[in-house]
Structures are given as structure tokens and as C-alpha cells.
Amino acid sequence: MTPVRLALVPGEPAGVGPELCVRLAQRSRDYSLTTFADARTLQTAAKALSLPLRLLGPDEPATQPGELAVVDIPNAVVPAFGQPDPRNAAAVIGALRDAAQGCLDGRFAGVVTGPVHKAVINEGGIAYTGTTELLAEQAGREVVMMLANDVVRVALATTHLPLREVADAITAPVLERTLRITHDALRHDFGIADPVIAVLGLNPHAGEAGHLGREEIEVIEPLLATLREGGMRLIGPLPADTAFLPAKLRGFDAVVAMYHDQGLPVLKFSGFERAVNLTLGLPYPRVAVDHGTALELAGHGTADPSSLFAAADTCARIARTRIDARQIPA
Structure with a gap:
């Protein structure tokens, strides 16, 4: 070869x-x-x-x-x-x-x-x-940033934005692009035929049914429902504080985080020395x-x-x- x-x-x-x-x-x-x-x-x-x-x-x-x-x-x-x-x-x-x-x-x-x-x-x-x-x-x-190690793969809907700008940047087109590119990469680059992707909520407790923010209700949940109808296996929106528990991670092939410091600290804590940065798309x-x-x-x-x-x-x-x-x- x-x-x-x-x-x-x-x-x-x-x-x-x-x-x-x-x-x-x-x-x-x-x-x-x-x-x-x-x-x-x-x-x-x-x-x-x-x-x-x-x-x-x-x-x-x-x-x-x-x-x-x-x-x-x-x-x-x-x-x-x-x-x-x-x-x-x-x-x-x-x-x-x-x-x-x-x-x-x-x-x-x-x-x-x-x-x-x-x-x-x-x-x-x-x-x-x-x-x-x-x-x-x-x-x-159009590309998506993903960081990965042997514990978890984390793709980002937004990357290097000030925190006060993140909520406005989480739109249905942005999130759909992120999910489609991530899904295709899991299939074609990682050889996962039918990947399962966990999607984090933006707000604490994924919005707490609208009491802590409405982005989940108005943007994230409707988009996930539409993409599920098209055959994608999407879990969420999940509260970020519990989504990375080992028992839950075993059921996902990747996690899509809404912003940089929502997903990457967990990944780096779980294995910084073995982590890599991939440009999907x-x-x-x-x-x-x-x-x-x-x-x-x-x-x-x-x-x-x-x-x-x-x-x-x-x-x-x-x-x-x-x-x-x-x-x-x-």
C-alpha cells in the first residue's frame, strides 16, 4: 500500500x-x-x-x-x-x-x-x-471547528466570539450548517454510518422550559425536529452541565456545543495532551x-x-x- x-x-x-x-x-x-x-x-x-x-x-x-x-x-x-x-x-x-x-x-x-x-x-x-x-x-x-481526543468529539456552533455576542449568533441557519457538516464528517471521515450527535442548549438547564431563556424553544428545538425528520439522529437540546457525564457520552458520537468555553474545557480536562483540532468541511x-x-x-x-x-x-x-x-x- x-x-x-x-x-x-x-x-x-x-x-x-x-x-x-x-x-x-x-x-x-x-x-x-x-x-x-x-x-x-x-x-x-x-x-x-x-x-x-x-x-x-x-x-x-x-x-x-x-x-x-x-x-x-x-x-x-x-x-x-x-x-x-x-x-x-x-x-x-x-x-x-x-x-x-x-x-x-x-x-x-x-x-x-x-x-x-x-x-x-x-x-x-x-x-x-x-x-x-x-x-x-x-x-x-464553509467549515466547522471540532476538537477531539479519545474520550469525546466536540464541534462548535460559534468559535471565537465575545460571550455577549453568542446568543445573537445562534440562528437556525448557523446551527443547521454546523450539524450537517459535523454529521457528514462523522460519516465520511470517521466511518460512522449512522452517527448520534448530542446538541447542547445555550442557556443553563437548556433554558428550563423558557424560564432561563427562549433560544432552545424558538431556535434549537424546532431545527432539531426538522433535521430528525430528515433522518439525522440528534439528542437534545441537553443541559451542558450534565451532558458530558461518562455514562451519557457513551451514547454519542459527537457533541455540538453552542460556544467555545461551553464544550472545550471539558474536552481539554479529559485529555489535553491527546487532543487535536480538526477543520471539518x-x-x-x-x-x-x-x-x-x-x-x-x-x-x-x-x-x-x-x-x-x-x-x-x-x-x-x-x-x-x-x-x-x-x-x-x-
Whole structure:
């Protein structure tokens, strides 16, 4: 079986991303990695960790421990560990765009991304709200953010909004888009033929029959009823304070939360090191680490690579699922 080819983007060059990629390169794997990054930065990270690193050309299959194929995207200035420089913002964004374009062109089966520094990118003169939004715009797709570990999958109806704006953002079209994209991803990316999705309420106690808010009655419940008639298996709206009890989670394939801090604290508490961030709805799988640049750890060799390992393995698994589905005759 030919190994699937994945694009790998370390992210902020002064953070832990490059050294995590070097750590990933040391693993035995049944997929190929091509890294979009500054080659010098990868070598510097390998030297700091005292790990071997053999850089290959961009078209060479890198499947052996210690190997990385590289599309060299030079930084404007040599980064120092823990000291991000806005002058390198263009290289960071260029690596993301080029890796994603390689997926759109069919040269890669998926992309794995490390942590970026939003503030530094904006300081570099590039308007940037997040990699999820960047990739969605590039692909011309509507997307959903999902975080997942081996305990729970949580998709978000809204992402990075101030809390006072969330209620107005929970509309029937927004929630329907979230549920349909999540449902399709569970089927086609995770291989779950008939997924069950738990949908959280917006308000405490899911509105307490209207006494604590009417969004459940006026927006969420009518939409769920309509989608159930179309064959989707949807549970809810559920009170968020009890929906994540282990006995209940065993009955769901995913949870849709109404806002960022409703669902993600539980997921991160249940297994932060193993959590990954997926962008559902793209024409290729994109899986990212679920942590930041950790500037204070850069260069010390103490950063935990578990999330990047999980992201790469998850991306490869989804890529194979998509490829196998295309090979099955209609």
C-alpha cells in the first residue's frame, strides 16, 4: 500500500512547532511527511534536541525515522527560541497557504499544522484571525471547528466570539450548517454510518422550559425536529452541565456545543495532551495541535509532542478513509 502523503506546517518558527516536527520525524510511521518550513530552522531545532534529522527534497517520500521532506520557505530573519519576529509572518502564512494549495491540487492527502502566534502575524501586517478561517477562505468552503481526543468529539456552533455576542449568533441557519457538516464528517471521515450527535442548549438547564431563556424553544428545538425528520439522529437540546457525564457520552458520537468555553474545557480536562483540532468541511483533512506556541519551552526539549503525534496519525487515518471511499465503485 502506497503511504499517504501529508503536508506538515510547524507554525511559529520561534515556538515549539519546529522541534515538535523534529520529534515527529523520529517515529516509525506508515505515511509520508513533507514539511513546509525554513530548512535552517528545522536543523536548528534538531541540534537543540540532539536528534538526527535528514532533510529530503520536496518530492522524496519521507517515511523513515529521522527523515523529513522539505519545501523550503525561508524566514526573513533567523528566529531565536522564544522570541517571535513579525518579519517572519509572511513565511508562516506562506507555508500554510502553500501546504493547503498542495492538498487542493491533489499532491497531498491532508495537512497537519502546528501552533501559530496570531498577534505576531498581525503585527507583521497580515490580517489574520485564525488558520481555520484562512483555509476556509482559500478553499471557498464553509467549515466547522471540532476538537477531539479519545474520550469525546466536540464541534462548535460559534468559535471565537465575545460571550455577549453568542446568543445573537445562534440562528437556525448557523446551527443547521454546523450539524450537517459535523454529521457528514462523522460519516465520511470517521466511518460512522449512522452517527448520534448530542446538541447542547445555550442557556443553563437548556433554558428550563423558557424560564432561563427562549433560544432552545424558538431556535434549537424546532431545527432539531426538522433535521430528525430528515433522518439525522440528534439528542437534545441537553443541559451542558450534565451532558458530558461518562455514562451519557457513551451514547454519542459527537457533541455540538453552542460556544467555545461551553464544550472545550471539558474536552481539554479529559485529555489535553491527546487532543487535536480538526477543520471539518474542507475538501481535504486538516488536523492541528490543540495548544499554543509555548514560547517559554522552545529550545529546551521539554515540550510534549503528544498532540502533534495524535494530529498526524488522525490526519493520515482520515485521509485513508477518504481515499478508500473514492475507490469503492458507486
